Amino acid sequence: MLPWVILYNAMSLDGRITGFDADVELYYELASKLDVDAVLMGSNTVLMGFGVKPGETLEESEEAFKPRAEDPDDHRPLLVVPDSKGRIRIWSEILKMPYIKDVLVLCSRSTPIEYLNFLDERYISYLVVGYQHVDLENALEELNTEFGVKKIRVDSGGTLNGILLREGLADEVHLLIHPELVGGITPNSIFQAPDLKDEYHTIKLQLASMEKIKVDIIYLKYKILNEVLK
Ligand SMILES: NC(=O)c1ccc[n+]([C@@H]2O[C@H](COP(=O)([O-])OP(=O)(O)OC[C@H]3O[C@@H](n4cnc5c(N)ncnc54)[C@H](OP(=O)(O)O)[C@@H]3O)[C@@H](O)[C@H]2O)c1
Incomplete structure (x- = not known):
């Protein structure tokens, strides 16, 4: 069985995922509430x-070459x-x-x-x-x-998100929409994948919740309607 997969991204109002002042503290605070078993990055x-x-390396201490103790309560x-x-x-x-x-x-x-x-x-x-x-x-x-x-959060750019979406492996999309417009022409969205040949094969979603956070950030949670993908 596949785990439940949540794509989780902060984005500007014009749908870009870099080049704006994302509220990183809020991003991780809300992420921690998702209570996942793994983060896919x-x-x-x-x-x-x-x-x-x-390929770049950084200085490593001797500890890096020793086994790490497993803590079942972690x-x-x-x-x-x-x-x-x-x-x-x-x-x-x-x-x-x-x-x-x-x-x-x-x-x-x-x-x-x-x-x-x-x-x-x-x-x-x-x-x-x-x-x-x-x-x-x-x-x-x-x-x-x-x-x-059983439950996994994807903290990633459009490439990995794109593969998960096109392969029908994602279950939810969570977006933190920030009040900034970035602009630009570089591919920089939450979903990078080859262009579709027609509009009939888009991925359909259902709004699960919508919340205004702080003054002007919107937190959207959508559920993917997988049957539409097939
Ligand atoms: N605003 C946000 O919420 C947010 C969140 C995360 C990241 N970002 C930004 O997103 C940017 C990075 O995104 P990105 O799209 O360039 O890269 P990415 O999604 O971070 O990395 C691409 C991943 O896709 C894998 N991949 C590529 N082709 C594949 C295939 N055919 N099958 C399976 N796996 C495949 C790669 O694995 P291999 O290495 O094995 O090829 C790699 O792990 C950064 O600028 C980062 O800051 C923004």
Whole structure:
């Protein structure tokens, strides 16, 4: 069975997800209330968030090469990152994030063996699912069966969101709409995917709730009507 997947994004009034002054504190405060078992974060989002280039390393302490103790009473979510090209090399920094209990990397058959060794040396868990890219459906299935992940929040840009949406793997879309207009022509929306050939195959949603937060931020929760996708 697949876990329940919530796409969660902050955006400007004109639908852009970068280039505006997102209320980060509010974003994480509301995110924590979703009470998820895992957070799925795109590798670009991780690299951008930590301000590092693909493959860049940072100084590591000896602790980075030791196994980490598991705490069954730690109910923080697991951070799951598809990184089939082995671009993220700063896992000990990522593990310092206060709102995650551990990390799991999603790799594929195309992932360099050197990268899998890099992860092994640091006791970073990974799953190999898919050939060229990570097979997200199988990965989600395995997250549920092997790691007990029933509900997952996606903190990602339009690329990973786009794949999940087009593959029919997302269940809800949550948006924090900020009172700013950004403009621009770069692809920068919550849903990046090849253009549709007609308007009949759009994804239909149902409004689940609408809330005004603080003075002028709107929090929208939509449920995806999956049967319309088929
Ligand atoms: N406003 C917000 O709420 C918000 C939230 C998060 C991020 N962001 C912004 O979004 C931007 C990053 O977004 P992005 O769209 O560039 O990248 P992204 O969604 O963060 O990362 C792309 C992910 O998609 C995976 N992927 C690509 N093709 C795939 C395929 N065919 N099958 C399976 N997986 C595939 C990649 O895995 P591989 O590495 O294995 O290819 C990677 O993990 C950043 O600027 C960030 O700041 C904004």
